Amino acid sequence: MSLFKQISLILSLFLFIVIASVMVLNFKSATSYAQEELYTNAQNTAASLSLALAEAKGDVPTMSTMINAVFDSGYYKEIILLDMQGKEIYSRLKESTPIKTPIWFINLYNLEAQAGSAHVSAGWSPIGILEVRALEESAHVKLFKIFKELLIAFFIISIITAISLFFLLRLILGSLVKVKEQAEAVGKNDFIINNEIPYTTEFKEVTLSMNKMVIKVKEIFEKESAAVKNYHKLLYTDSLTGFGNKKFFDLKLKTLIHAEDINANGVILSFYFGGITQANKTLGHDGADKLLIGFSKRIESAVQTQAHTMKIRLDGTKFGIVFPSLTIKDINTITELILKESLEEISQAKLNPQQCYIKLSAIEYKASDTVNSVIENIEKSLANADENSIHIDFTQLEDYEYKDKRVLLEQTLKNETISLALQTVYNKTMQTYHQEAYIRLMDKKRQILPAGTFMPLVHKMGLDTQLDKSVISFAQKYIKRSDQHIAINLSLAFIQDTTNFNWLKNILEQTQGKLSFEISNNDLLTCLKESIFFATLVQEKGHFFGLDKFTAESTNLNYLQELKPAYIKVDSQYLHDMLCDKSGIQNNALQIMIHSLDIKIIATAVEEKSTKEALEKVGIEYFQGSLLAKPEMV
16 A cells, blocks of 8 residues: 555544544533523523413413413423322323434434422412423434434534645645656666655655665666677777678678578678778878778768668778678669769879779678678679779579469469468576577478568568567467567568558467567567557566677667666677677677667577687676587478
8 A cells, every 4th residue: 555545544543533523522512501401491480480370379270271371382292280299280291293303413412301390379379389391302302403413513524624634735745756767767777866855854864765776776777788889899890980890790791691581682782992002192191081981981971871871991992881681782872972082082082093993893692691691792793893883793583483482472372371380599597588489481392481581572562561460379379389489570660660560469368478479679669659559568567578699789779778678689700709708708788788788689690619618708698509500390
């Protein structure tokens, strides 16, 4: 029970007792007054009537007439005239009449009307004693009226008191609500500063202490976040141009060609500047560096409209631009623009075009390639390129193969015969955390096709969302059979189309917290608002949301606070580089930042035992890769 409710209950009970006690005392006082009034009226009547009876000088008929006249007024219960020996001379008793006051009310109190008495005499000769008892009915009626008035007053006072108490407590305890919100926010890894400082000394101190704590926690997060970004920059960024370096290219290329999505196919545009020695002689070292920076700026300007483009400086004279999910035809305009802009940069530097020249080459990579084969293809393509020209190597699918896969996709989605391969994610004690689902198709030859071979085609056909729904439906049925926890990678198209969420709600309610949904870090940054909304929906239904292919290259990692993923998946080599320097000394900034948000880190692509053991030593507890388990068909 909240403090507000406890204080409200205690004060309400106290005020109820006080008000009720006052009302009871008032009613008792009224009852005593009514009883005294009955006796006083009876005594006054007895005194005045005894004087009148004295005038009758003992004549009974006359006295009875006088008694009848007084009794018939209706205010008396009985009038009795007794002689000096106590024998009745004359009496009038009121017959019982219907009681106007409720019986239950009369039973609440004790009201007895005492008889008033007076001596009756004729001169000095005593006649008898007159007793008068007032009728109690009128007192009951008056007391019942008083009771109703007290009851109404009680309710009015109680309501006014309750309302006043409510607003007073809200005013006094309002600051505690802010403190509670701060505490809950800290538990959810949100950093809220309360600018409304209360006047109450105790609450003021608590508020200021909470603000101080939140500021410290926020500073720790931002400090570690900055350290992670700086370390990433140190490891994977070229210091001159700000592009990724060769190490970053190798890491990203491996991730792309092993991807189970549309990025498994794409284009790599290579840029070679010939004549760096001549440029150094003509411009000097600093001038040559400025020329390379000029090239990088023109490249960046040319590709800025393309999402997920990776810009790499391969070595001193070579640049690489990776266009995931695109074809050579898609980048023709960009390629020509880069060549034109680069030649203009050389011209502005007033270099000899015979000695300083540009070579551009474009190759396509696909899921069946390896990192080494792609690099070899880049070198061959550049070697075959002419000076100040563009060399293109096509590695597109044959038309018949494209057509076969298109037909296969359409039939699979129509008949809902999609297949999944599951790869287990383990914790450090080899217990299953979840199983990640990979899409598989089976061709006419009964050969299994990995996702990387057909996902680019899925994207071109606009079937991303339809395929995602098929995978989710398949996973739902599998969960019912096996009670396993399944993780599903979603496309950017599914997240961006919020109309899918209503369809998904029914699935979430039927799978009882057995689903995890993942989106790549690059896709997330493209639609952050929709992703946060989706993650909130999934988590509210008791399921999980995770980030795949996480790297710290973003300029701002604060989106993790809003997103609150259950886990992030990080390439094992990248994770090892980020956590350990060359000397083996641990750099735990990434872990501190991620763990401060209660996010699990899962090392992916674990293929060597030494890598797993090294990561375990630095505190990584969750692993995924062929070393532990390969994807198995279900």
